[in-house]
Amino acid sequence: MLGAGSWGTTFAKVLADAGNDVVLWARRAEVAAEINKTRCNSGYLPGVVLPEGLRATGDAVEAMHGASAVVLAVPSQTLRENLAGWQPLLPPDATLVSLAKGVELSTLKRMSEVISEVADVPLEQVAVVSGPNLAKEIAAEQPTATVVACLDHDRAVTLQHACSTPYFRPYTNTDLVGIELAGACKNVIALACGMAVGLGFGHNTMSSLITRGLAETTRLGVALGADPMTFAGLAGLGDLVATCMSPLSRNRTFGERLGRGETLAQAQEAAHGQVSEGVKSCSSIRQLAARHGVEMPITDVVHRVCHEELAPIPAAAELLGRERKPE
Ligand SMILES: NC(=O)c1ccc[n+]([C@@H]2O[C@H](COP(=O)([O-])OP(=O)(O)OC[C@H]3O[C@@H](n4cnc5c(N)ncnc54)[C@H](O)[C@@H]3O)[C@@H](O)[C@H]2O)c1
Numbered sequence: 001m002l003g004a005g006s007w008g009t010t011f012a013k014v015l016a017d018a019g020n021d022v023v024l025w026a027r028r029a030e031v032a033a034e035i036n037k038t039r040c041n042s043g044y045l046p047g048v049v050l051p052e053g054l055r056a057t058g059d060a061v062e063a064m065h066g067a068s069a070v071v072l073a074v075p076s077q078t079l080r081e082n083l084a085g086w087q088p089l090l091p092p093d094a095t096l097v098s099l100a101k102g103v104e105l106s107t108l109k110r111m112s113e114v115i116s117e118v119a120d121v122p123l124e125q126v127a128v129v130s131g132p133n134l135a136k137e138i139a140a141e142q143p144t145a146t147v148v149a150c151l152d153h154d155r156a157v158t159l160q161h162a163c164s165t166p167y168f169r170p171y172t173n174t175d176l177v178g179i180e181l182a183g184a185c186k187n188v189i190a191l192a193c194g195m196a197v198g199l200g201f202g203h204n205t206m207s208s209l210i211t212r213g214l215a216e217t218t219r220l221g222v223a224l225g226a227d228p229m230t231f232a233g234l235a236g237l238g239d240l241v242a243t244c245m246s247p248l249s250r251n252r253t254f255g256e257r258l259g260r261g262e263t264l265a266q267a268q269e270a271a272h273g274q275v276s277e278g279v280k281s282c283s284s285i286r287q288l289a290a291r292h293g294v295e296m297p298i299t300d301v302v303h304r305v306c307h308e309e310l311a312p313i314p315a316a317a318e319l320l321g322r323e324r325k326p327e
Pocket residue numbers: 003004005006007008009026027028044073074075076078082099100101102133134135136273274275277
């Protein structure tokens with residue numbers, strides 16, 4: 001496991017609880033030392049006791065030595081740079097697993113595309129784990145389902161078995177495009193929902209944003225060749241609902257701060273270095289949509305609130321004032 005933030009540490013625990021021998025690489029040596037000494041990653045998962053089958057290290061060579069799967073748990077905008085440094089260390093046939101939910105700003109590529117390109121492996125060797133997976137709830141072993149997606153179904157099944165525990169139930173899927181776009185887009189819709197909460201709006205507003213957010217995400221997915229049914233599944237509607245409704249979501253919390261009138265810089269400072277992927281992916285997804293002639297009005301206003309000083313109240317008015325049309 002490369003990355004010892006909230007989700008990397010939690011998914012490492014899932015893999016260890018499923019019976020695997022897991023080595024977790026942390027960027028800061030003190031985080032690795034704390035995990036090995038106290039079985040805790042107090043900065044990201046206070047109070048969670050990590051299992052014995054999990055060992056941490058600050059040495060990427062040690063982490064990847066002999067690995068049958070290498071799981072990438074770093075933010076999507078740094079993944080390319082991180083992986084370029086790790087590329088010579090990757091075991092030749094290891095499944096490369098992406099946990100990140102974003103679209104790269106500079107290239108508009110999905111994470112599996114970035115991984116395949118930088119690691120120089122076929123896309124069939126890359127898998128994605130995505131679903132309604134708020135790290136803190138899974139770390140507390142609350143029952144959760146997810147999706148393991150890979151173009152190579154057999155590889156997906158192997159990973160599915162490797163991460164099945166009594167509290168974590170993975171399903172397989174081969175629609176990599178749909179699973180990844182759903183995961184990236186839901187962060188942007190969660191920012192919009194957070195803004196709605198910050199403005200004092202209730203569940204009708206949230207539900208309207210979730211449903212129309214799903215509509216625009218599905219439109220983009222279909223234009224890029226995804227199966228529309230994917231968006232009704234765990235990584236689509238499932239993750240969208242979890243992220244938009246939960247105060248645990250960093251994206252929703254970030255949006256809530258913007259809705260209350262904080263600036264982007266203030267909301268970023270309050271995030272204490274934890275990643276809110278939608279803040280950057282709203283721009284890459286908006287560009288991707290424009291490239292394919294797809295309308296994504298919610299994503300468009302989220303981008304303009306985050307990066308072009310559109311205030312949340314006129315943003316809401318703009319969405320409501322759009323041309324009327326059939327559902
Ligand atoms: N937290 C969740 O509940 C959750 C669930 C599912 C998916 N995800 C996705 O997983 C990915 C990682 O999220 P997270 O929650 O672990 O984030 P995080 O902010 O908690 O941790 C990110 C990790 O990446 C490391 N990191 C940050 N910048 C880096 C850089 N430049 N080089 C190397 N390492 C760097 C940090 O040190 C940290 O270990 C994101 O794409 C997120 O959307 C998160």
